[in-house]
Amino acid sequence: MTMRGMDGSTAGAPLEGYNFAYLDEQTKRMIRRAILKAVAIPGHQVPFGGREMPLPYGWGTGGIQVTASVIGPDDVLKVIDQGSDDTTNAVNIRRFLARTTGVATTGRTAEATLIQTRHRIPERPLREDQILVYQVPIPEPLRFMEPREPETRRMHALADYGVMHVKLYEDIARCGRISTAYNYPVLVNGRYVMAPSPIPKFDNPKMDRMPALQLFGAGREKRIYAVPPHTEVKSLDFEDHPFEVQRWDACCALCGAGDSFLDEVVVDDRGGRMFVCSDSDHCRERRDAGHRGPEPEAVGQVQEI
Amino acid sequence: MTNETEQPLLRAVGVSHWYGGTLGCRDVDLDLHAGEVLGIVGESGSGKSTLLACLSARLRPAAGRVLYRTRHQGTVDIYGLGEAERRLLMRTDWGIVHQNPRDGLRLAVSAGGNVGERLMAVGARHYGRIRETARAWLERVEIDAGRIDDRPDTFSGGMQQRLQIARNLVTQPRLVFMDEPTGGLDVSVQARLLDLLRGLVADLGLAAVVVTHDLAVTRLLAHRLLVMRRGEVVESGLTDQVLDDPQHPYTQLLVSSVLQP
Numbered sequence: 001m002t003m004r005g006m007d008g009s010t011a012g013a014p015l016e017g018y019n020f021a022y023l024d025e026q027t028k029r030m031i032r033r034a035i036l037k038a039v040a041i042p043g044h045q046v047p048f049g050g051r052e053m054p055l056p057y058g059w060g061t062g063g064i065q066v067t068a069s070v071i072g073p074d075d076v077l078k079v080i081d082q083g084s085d086d087t088t089n090a091v092n093i094r095r096f097l098a099r100t101t102g103v104a105t106t107g108r109t110a111e112a113t114l115i116q117t118r119h120r121i122p123e124r125p126l127r128e129d130q131i132l133v134y135q136v137p138i139p140e141p142l143r144f145m146e147p148r149e150p151e152t153r154r155m156h157a158l159a160d161y162g163v164m165h166v167k168l169y170e171d172i173a174r175c176g177r178i179s180t181a182y183n184y185p186v187l188v189n190g191r192y193v194m195a196p197s198p199i200p201k202f203d204n205p206k207m208d209r210m211p212a213l214q215l216f217g218a219g220r221e222k223r224i225y226a227v228p229p230h231t232e233v234k235s236l237d238f239e240d241h242p243f244e245v246q247r248w249d250a251c252c253a254l255c256g257a258g259d260s261f262l263d264e265v266v267v268d269d270r271g272g273r274m275f276v277c278s279d280s281d282h283c284r285e286r287r288d289a290g291h292r293g294p295e296p297e298a299v300g301q302v303q304e305i
Numbered sequence: 306m307t308n309e310t311e312q313p314l315l316r317a318v319g320v321s322h323w324y325g326g327t328l329g330c331r332d333v334d335l336d337l338h339a340g341e342v343l344g345i346v347g348e349s350g351s352g353k354s355t356l357l358a359c360l361s362a363r364l365r366p367a368a369g370r371v372l373y374r375t376r377h378q379g380t381v382d383i384y385g386l387g388e389a390e391r392r393l394l395m396r397t398d399w400g401i402v403h404q405n406p407r408d409g410l411r412l413a414v415s416a417g418g419n420v421g422e423r424l425m426a427v428g429a430r431h432y433g434r435i436r437e438t439a440r441a442w443l444e445r446v447e448i449d450a451g452r453i454d455d456r457p458d459t460f461s462g463g464m465q466q467r468l469q470i471a472r473n474l475v476t477q478p479r480l481v482f483m484d485e486p487t488g489g490l491d492v493s494v495q496a497r498l499l500d501l502l503r504g505l506v507a508d509l510g511l512a513a514v515v516v517t518h519d520l521a522v523t524r525l526l527a528h529r530l531l532v533m534r535r536g537e538v539v540e541s542g543l544t545d546q547v548l549d550d551p552q553h554p555y556t557q558l559l560v561s562s563v564l565q566p
Contacts, residue, residue, distance in 0.1 A: 145411075158389045162426025166411070166418050169425065172432055173415055173454050238432040 014102040021068035022100040027051055031069035031224070035215060038226035043188030044156070045139050050222035060093055060118060061219030063135035067097060067116045070131060070215070077105045078112035083120040083261065083278035090118070109281050119182075121203040123260045123282035126212035128229055134197040136218040139225065141185045141195040161193050164236055172241055181246065187234045188227055196233075202245045202261045207233040250275040255286035256293035267298070274298065312374050314339045314480060314512050320359050320369035328536040329355035333369070335531065335541075339479065342506055342513045344527030344544060346520060346559065352536035353516040354484055360514060361401055361482040362391050376479075396423050400473030404485040406465035409472070410457045416443060416468055417453040423476045442471040446501060463494035467501065474505065481513045487522055499525050520563055524548060532556045 014020060021028070027049070034048035053061040071077065077097055081090035085107040093116060098105050106112050109122040116133040126132060142152040145163040155161065164185050171179045184201035188194045196207060197216060207214065207227060214227040227233060237243040251258040253274040260282055262275040274295060277283035287296070313336040322329035330352035337343050345353050358364035360371055362383045374380045376398065383391060395401070403409035410419055420439035421429070429435050440450045446467040448460075457465050466486065473481060486502065487495040503526060506513055515526055523530055523544055530547045532540040532555065540553040551557045 154388075158392060160389075160392060160426070162422055165425040165430070166414055166422050169418050169421055169432065169435065170414055173417055173436075237430075239430050240433050 015099050018100050020073075020101055021071050021097065022053075023051065023065065023068045027065075028069040031065055034224045035066065035069065035226060038215070038224050039213070039228050041192070042227055042231050043186075043192030043194040043225060045223040045225045047222055048224050050219050053219065055092070055096070057220040058137060059089060060116070060135035062217030062222075062224070063116050063118070063133050063219075064093060064096070064217075065219065066215050066217035066224060067114065067133045068100075070133075071097065071101055071103060071114055073101070073103060075103050075114045076112050077101075077103050078107065078109065078115045079105075080115065080117040080120055080122070080279075082118065083263070084280045086280070107281055108285075109279075110285075117199075119198055119200075120261070120278060121199055121206045123257075123277070123279045124285070125206075126210060128211040130212040132210075132212050132214045134199075134214065134216045136195070136197040136216045136223070137220070138183075139195055139216065139218040139221050139223040141183075141193050156192060159191065161187075164193055165238070168236060168238065168241075172238070178237065178241055178243070184243075185236050187236060189231050190234075193236070194225060194227075194233075200246060200261060201235065201243075204233070204235045204243070205245065209233070248275060251293060252277045252283060252286075253293045253295040254299055255283045255291045255296075257283070257286055257291070312380065313337055314341075314374050315360065315514075316372040316380075317360060318370045318372070320356065320366045320371060322355055322359055322364065322366045322368075328352070330359070330533070330536045333531075333538055335538075337480075337512055337514060339512055340510045341529065342511075342515060342527045344523035344530045345514065345516045345533060346518060346523055346530060347533035348518060348559070351533040353518075353533055355536075356533070357482055357484055357514060357516045361399065362395055363401075373480075393427075396426055397476050398479050400470075400476075400478045400481040402466075402469050402473055402481060402483040402486050404488050406457070406462070406469045409469040410465060412456060412458045415454045415456055416448065416460070419457060419468060419472050420475050423472065427476060438475060439471075442475050443468075445505075446471040447497070461494075463490050463498060466490065466498060470502070470505070474509070474511075477509070479512060481511055483513060483515045485517055485519075486515065487517070487519065495522075502526060520548060520560065532559065 031048055034046045038046045051065060053064055055061055079090040079094040081087040094105050109124045113129060114131050118135045140152055142155055145167055146152050168178050182200050183195055183198045184204055186194050186196055186204060196204060209230050209232060211229050213229055216225045235243040248262045252260060252262060254276050257277055261278045263278045264273055264275055266273050315337040317333055317335045320333045321331045333356055347353050359366040365384050371383050372380050373383050417436055417439040420442050421435040424435050424438060440453055443450050443453060448464055448467055457468055460468060487498055517523060527544045530544045531538050534555045540547060540556045548560055551560050
């Protein structure tokens with residue numbers, strides 16, 4: 001089921017007066033060149049001439065420019081914000097791209113050919129014919145240890161990555177375990193250390209050898225990087241403190257999933273709370289297939305939140 | 306003695322550097338053998354720090370060469386190496402102790418992380434072992450191992466300087482460059498630091514180049530001495546010889562300027 005025309009967009013007939021997907025063709029070519037270079041050097045940050053978009057920095061301008069450069073009239077677009085298709089950022093970006101391209105949009109991961117995301121990777125495994133575009137606020141994984149940009153570039157060039165482990169060391173020294181929970185640094189193809197954008201580390205294993213192409217766009221810092229299909233992505237760790245993902249004591253209250261990333265939702269002002277799947281499409285898919293959690297009747301209540 | 310050890314560890318040939326039209330240092334030749342401590346003295350602005358930066362691969366000299374005898378590859382021109390090799394050399398075989406510990410430490414990282422950084426940079430990936438090594442080195446430089454998780458900006462000046470030394474020595478370098486290691490410390494702390502340095506240099510068989518304007522420091526630490534003035538070496542020799550029987554008028558002035566309490 002595609003949501004052609006949802007959000008009041010003029011699907012099928014893009015807005016008059018704008019080029020397809022808002023950006024002019026020369027800009028798209030420039031961004032595609034940067035993307036090709038990024039794909040050729042997995043994990044390496046490629047500068048590009050970022051354009052002003054009709055959206056503030058920090059709202060996904062990098063991701064939108066990448067999406068606008070790779071989208072075609074036959075694509076089916078899905079936009080996720082925090083796992084959901086219905087949050088402000090996702091609705092805005094989906095409507096913007098639907099209006100300027102007229103492509104079909106969908107909430108279903110399985111039906112999408114192009115997925116722009118903020119903060120999550122869908123639970124459903126992605127395929128080779130899909131592209132995942134990430135919105136990246138801070139592309140430089142070394143930034144917090146080394147504030148000087150020329151120095152971080154040199155460190156990347158020389159694969160001088162000792163300081164990344166100093167950061168993890170500090171975590172363990174302070175908290176007894178690696179407490180970094182999102183934007184967890186990864187080593188791509190055995191060469192470049194990369195910031196996976198603020199996805200939870202729960203999603204890091206999904207990046208490893210993913211069949212879909214992964215593209216990352218940072219609008220403010222004007223950087224594009226990529227992980228080609230089937231590329232090794234390894235989360236940094238220590239031998240005696242191996243990488244591990246978050247676990248929950250609960251399962252999803254709606255669909256009963258015990259293996260998905262859960263959001264904790266406060267449901268009243270008396271301390272009531274429940275855990276539900278962060279990936280709303282995954283949760284709906286499971287409920288449609290007959291799975292039920294401990295509080296299946298809470299669907300409407302949670303969705304309104 | 307084998308031919309191997311007769312070769313100097315570090316050799317500078319005609320090292321000169323200018324900052325635009327301003328002279329940094331001119332035509333400096335020196336040899337440093339394994340296990341030897343060389344002091345460089347002179348007043349402020351005499352080119353000591355420029356020379357040290359040239360020797361320690363941080364400032365490419367305008368003219369001249371700096372040769373280093375590596376463990377495995379024979380003698381190399383350090384400015385002829387690729388940057389990756391030079392960095393590896395700087396963090397395995399060499400140590401650099403800065404005058405201001407803030408330049409040599411990561412103040413936002415705990416003491417243990419500071420000591421462990423070099424180990425992690427050369428591939429150590431076992432948290433427990435890194436921490437044990439860091440703890441052992443803190444004790445060795447007389448920092449209470451209980452402070453391993455404290456940040457260095459909570460340390461006193463003397464402790465910061467000792468932490469910097471531990472951070473440099475953890476990979477067991479053969480050569481350490483020190484720029485005013487006792488600068489800004491009060492005399493009793495200076496005395497303990499010098500004592501510590503002397504012990505470490507002797508125990509580990511380190512070679513060191515120590516830049517200082519404090520003649521007492523060189524008397525205690527250095528085997529040989531270079532006296533610099535206006536970017537040039539005006540006198541060199543064994544430390545006691547230079548300090549007790551200075552030949553050059555400038556050295557005589559320098560020696561006679563020291564206050565006697």
